[in-house]
Amino acid sequence: TVSFFDGATLLGTGTVVAGVATFTTSTLGVGTHALTAVYSGDTAFNGSTSPIDPQTVTKANTTTVLTSLPNPSVFGQPVSLTATVSVVAPGGGIPTGTVTFFIGGIPQAPVTLSGGMATL
Structure with missing residues (x-):
């Protein structure tokens, strides 16, 4: 699985299928968020953490x-x-x-x- 974080806050998880895990959220507030993905690893692969992906949420019109x-x-x-x-x-x-x-x-x-x- 992959856990998706906003800073230290867990947003949710996704299951890895064909090398890709997806998580969708509409709860990010206005501002900049430091998003990361943490792969837990499995019996054949070590876990890893992505670099920070800054996501900016602006006010809606x-x-x-x-x-x-x-x-x-x-x-x-x-x-x-x-x-x-x-x-x-x-x-x-x-x-x-x-x-x-x-x-x-x-x-x-x-x-x-x-x-x-x-x-x-």
């Missing part, structure tokens, strides 16, 4: 869509503004954080995203 309801509205009627924030492929996951809505160019209090959506 997003798109934001704004909707307002009701639309149209009448003076004095409450209007709900909803921002939906989505990840652009090949990124994955659900964005977190806050959205600041602007009304007439004036920023409103930030609203926390929940499930990729924020409503004011």
